[in-house]
Amino acid sequence: MLTATGKSIVSGIAVGNIKIFRKPDRSISDAPAEDPAAEVKRFEEAVEAVIEQQNDLYEKAVEEAGEDNAAIFQVHAMMMEDDDLLDAVKDCINDEGHNAEYAVRQGFEEVAHMFEEMDNEYMRARSADIRDLENATLDVLMGIDPDGIQGTEPAILVAEDLAPSETISLDKSLILGIVTRGGSATSHTAILARTMNIPTVIQCQEIDDSWDGMTAVVDGYNSSVYVNPTAEILKVMLERQEQDQKEAALLEDLKGKESITVDGTKVKVYANIGGPEDVEAVLENDAEGVGLFRSEFVYLNTKGNPPTEEEQFNAYKDVLEALAPRQVVIRTCDIGADKQVDYMNLDHEDNPALGFRAIRICLTRKDFFKTQLRALLRASAYGNLAIMFPMIISVRELVSARELLEECRKELEQEGIPTGPMEVGIMIETPAAVMIADELAEHCDFFSIGTNDLTQYTLAIDRQNDKLDPFLDTHHPAVLKEIEATVEAGHRHGIWVGICGELGADRDLTEQFLRIGVDELSVNPKATLPLRKVVRGLDLSLPEKVEEENFR
Structure with a gap:
């Protein structure tokens, strides 16, 4: 052993x-083709196999995700029949004497670059589709079975x-x-x-x-x-x-019971999810709502181009309808940093955690952002929706985001599309947001504290760097004081304050969080019932049983 x-x-x-x-090894040799005609035939057979693969994916996606979500695979199949794309590869074989694999890499990249240089944003996004198809074609030529990974x-x-x-x-x-x-x-x-x-x-x-x-x-x-x-x-x-x-x-005995302490203090125990596929876990574990729907995973699940308004609307609507009347808090797109997608064409950054991410992308790519806001507003008619903007560090950003939201609402009203009421809040995940929490609260219905990033930015510790784990103190007094200050600021302005980061599930801190007035704790679905058990065992009327205060 x-x-x-x-x-x-x-x-x-x-x-x-x-x-x-094992990630597939697509290393390619530049060895010349001994028989160009045979290499062209190999390529043509690979093209047919990829077209069949995309059609199969389309049929599967129609059953699992609906026609709209499946359409991309039809587009991919048509792309594989494009003469410019096919000729680029065949010319590389016949005219330059390269093998099929090398020609595919060269030919597909040439076409991908052509799309990237176009003025139209939609057409630029097609470059990611070409690269997806390039990898699919190489997998066929090189005998790589994606399912075998x-x-x-x-x-x-x-x-x-x-x-x-x-x-x-x-x-x-x-x-x-x-x-x-x-x-x-x-x-x-x-x-x-x-x-x-x-x-x-x-x-x-x-x-x-x-x-x-x-x-x-x-x-x-x-x-x-x-x-x-x-x-x-x-x-x-x-x-x-x-x-x-x-x-x-x-823990099953706790289902259907309130998350309330012995002395009568109530707290909302919500769940964090990544998409519609997590709804079952929310219901199974009797979460009282969703405190963080990470909408960026709807983007990560989409290959080749951003999810359309209709695709997003369906994803949000499905969750809202399945969980109604529970509240569902959806975080707007938090792409960037460690969550990268090719079709966003984001530049390389030496320090992406401090770079172009989340609300910074959305406020500078307003059409991209408005697509999501329209989808959210449309979905709000089907359940108890709240939305929150991530990485807010100024009142100006919050006001700009809310103005875009209102612009989208008016557009939908003019189009005769119904929307519903919803709360609007922000993530508190930077020291800057903590410092101006009073000013931000004037424009919010709630705060949700993202303790993962708040800890990262407060302690100057990169959350992706495992070498820094020995220096990471998730119970650092500075972070805990920031949480308390945020709760106090929110309550001064009559808004509720929750925690949706990993500290929300830290049961060593549950009592302290309730004592400072945290209104909501959002955790992974499996942690909701164990957390409810802790809450129901607390009596906040009694002195706190700690040797050392964490918050002062």
Whole structure:
């Protein structure tokens, strides 16, 4: 047996076979084509295979996501029949003597660059479609099976690291546990793992490709991975897994009960989600609402171009209708930093966390932003919607965002499209926002404190840099004082204040949060019932049982 250690992100026990997640190697040789005619034939056969693949994806998407969401695959199939694209590749083979793989790379990139140089934003976005098709064609030529990357059987997924876009595209029903060599506790991959409640260990340096196919146990309680466990270890781990299942069954008794302390203090216990696929978890765990719908994952789920107004409207409407009358707080697009999509064509930045992201993108690409705002306003007619703007650092930004929202509302009224009432708030996730919280509160219905970024910016610690984990103190007095100051400012202006970052699920801080007046805690769905249990066991009329005050 091999015991490997790392840092636990999600407690629990996972038992199963290991599947090594290997990104496809598309390294291409510039070796000349010995038989150009044969290379052209290989390319033509690959084109036919990709067209068939895109048509199959279209049929699957129609069933799972509807006609509008599936249309992109029809567009891809038509693109693969474009004469300019096909001729660019064939000329590279016939005239320049290159092999099919090299010609595909050159030909598709040439066409992609042509789209990028166009004035029309929609046409520029097509460059990402071309690159998607380039990779699909190379996969056929090089014998890469995209489905083989994850496999088709439930397994413990082991990887160097996972980008948010990779994590979101995985079939979560096949993931028993996650182990990565890299990663940080506050990365969005870690957040997704918590949302899925999958036992996860990161920063496991002993990872080795030879583990592929071996039986293993992910021990999220002890930050360990046991590869080829002994019979004794396996027995102990299975017993602990069974104990977890029994404890989860006991929490079922809390469903339908209020999140209220012994002395009568109520707090809203909401859930954080990434999209419609998480609604079932919200309902299963009896969350009282959604405090953070990360709408950027609707963007990460869309290949080739941004989601249309109709696609977004359907996604938001589905969630609102399924959860009504529960409140659903949707954060507007927070693309940037560690959440990148090719079609946004964002420039490389040396320090993206401090760069062009979130509201900064939206206020400078107003057509892009208005597409989402229109979709949100349309969806507001179907449930209890609230929206919040991320990364606000000034009153000017907040006022500009609200003016665009009102502009969209008036457009929809003129078009005869109904909208509903909704609260509008902001994320408090920078020290600047904390410092001017009183001024911001005058233009808001609520604050939601994003403790992950607030901690990052307050402590000057990059949340994506695992080397800084030894210096990270999530209970740092400065962060806790900022939370208290934000709550006080919000209440002075009669608005409610919640926490939607990871600290909301930190049950060591629950009592302190309730004592300073936090109105709402939004956590991953699986954490809602354990948090409700803690809340219902508190009596705030009694002196606080702490040796040292966290907030002063």
